[in-house]
Amino acid sequence: MTGVSLPEPVRAALGRVSHTVLVDFAELESVRQRFDDEQAASLATYLHAAQSPNTIRAYRSDWIAWAAWCASENRQALPANPLDVAVYLAAAADAVRPDGSRAFGASTLDRKSAAIAAVHAANGLPSPTRSDVVRMTLRGIRRTRKTQPQRKRPVLLDTLEALLAERPEPGLTRARDTLLLLVGFAGALRRSELAALSFEDVTADVDARSHEPLLLVHLGVTKTDQTGQHQQRVVLPRGSRRRTCPVCAFADWADLLTRHRAGETRPVAEESELHRCHSFRGTDLTGSLFPSINRHGQPKAAAMSGRAVAELVKRYAERAGLDPALFGGHSLRAGFATQAALGGASDREIMRQGRWTNPRTVHRYIRTANPLEDNAVTRLGL
Structure with a gap:
């Protein structure tokens, strides 16, 4: 795809996607003519922020693929003929990988269609x-895809303990990974939310009733709150055991990173079985909570990506003797909901910590945890 020479109108349209995908650029040009550069730049900044980087990145990739197909088929990408779009989507639906599996899922084909629509807009x-020809083509694709989506296996508590037991040698990587697994599980966080966390987002506090230590994790823009206006946060209480205590893990990671930044190189002592969270009062560290760490054990300024979070879960699953293909970044969030359901938590309680807005989503996890819960089959008298 990268070697295809795109026509100039298509290349220009692609450039516009990098700024925004839902704005009439004739309007933006009129702003430049009527206002000064600073005012126009201010508007452009907020228009750019209207779309998440992941959406823009996906739309750019989808548009390149569409334009490349048009170039190879001698078709016009912009403006596009609806019949050409329908044929393109049908061909993509039939594409297979070397192992015989579908190259694109139905949701990916929907996104490809949305990208074409966005660039036209x-x-x-x-x-x-x-x-109608495009809409009916997509409907037909969805109806022929009868297989259920492959969901990642949830990381339940016993699985989490197995992952925590299979850790590399003591050091920065071990402390970071331990905290990430615990925060992702107890906080029911998505992989993108984990990757976006900074030290400034985490506050050490004490429960007003039990006087036990806890962490308050403030979330910014999330999948269900694209503007970040609801100030979502999750609370991570003290764990009953040192190994599974998020507050202790945060204190360990903050101390190690502080010593590293101060240039201390003395060996890291093995962690004690005794809690240390009661004496922890927070940290002045700033920057990414989960930075990338190179192969020499040196943390970088850049944060881990969402994909790196998923690969971390897979890597630890493999070390624990599990099939890494069954696990991913969503396994931590799914594990929280399933484990909470097994522990007797109500729908409302699970939805509150996980920030779910649709009870049907939570019910899927409850059915996974206990398929006989509220099931009439138990009343058949077999």
Whole structure:
């Protein structure tokens, strides 16, 4: 795809995607003519922030693929003929990998269609994807895909303990990974939310009733709150055991990173079985909570990516003797919901910590945890 020469109008449209995908750029040009550069730049900044980086990145990739197909088939990418779009989506639906599996899922094909529509909208053109031929093609693809989506296996408490037991030698990587696994599990966080956390987002506090230490984790923009206006946060209480205590893990990681930044190189002592969270009062560290660490054990300024979080879970699952293909970044969040359901937590309690807004999503985890819960089959008298 990268070696395909794109026509200039298509290349220009692709450049616009890097700024925004839902704005009529004729309007933005009129702003530049009527206002000064500073005012126009201010508007452009907020238009750019209207779309998440992941959305823009995906739309750019999808548009390149569509434009490349048009170039190879001698078709026009912009403006596009609806029938061409339908044929393109049908061909993508039939594409397979070397192992015989589908190259693209139905949701990915929906996104490809959305990307084509977005670039047309950005150029003030009617969307070809609104036509009946495109809509019916996508509907037919969804109806022929009868297999259930492959969900990652949840990391339950016993699995989490197995992951924590299979750790590399003591050091920065071990402390970071331990905290990430515990925060992801207890906080029911998505992999993108874990990757986005900074030290400034975490506050050490004490429960007003029990006087036990806890962590308050403030979340910014999330999948269910794209503007970050609801100030979502999760609470991580003290664990009953040192090994599974998020507060102790945060204190360990903060201390090690502070010593590293101060240039201390003395060996790291093995952690004690005794809690240390009661005496922990927080940290002045700033920057990414989960930075990338190179192969020499040196932390970088850049944060881990969401994909790196998923690969971390897979890596620890493999070390614990589990099939890494069954686990991923979502395994921690799914594990929280399933383990909480096994522990008797109500829908409301699970939804509160996990920030779910649809009870049906939580019910899927409850059915996984206990398929006989509220099930009439128990009343058949077999």
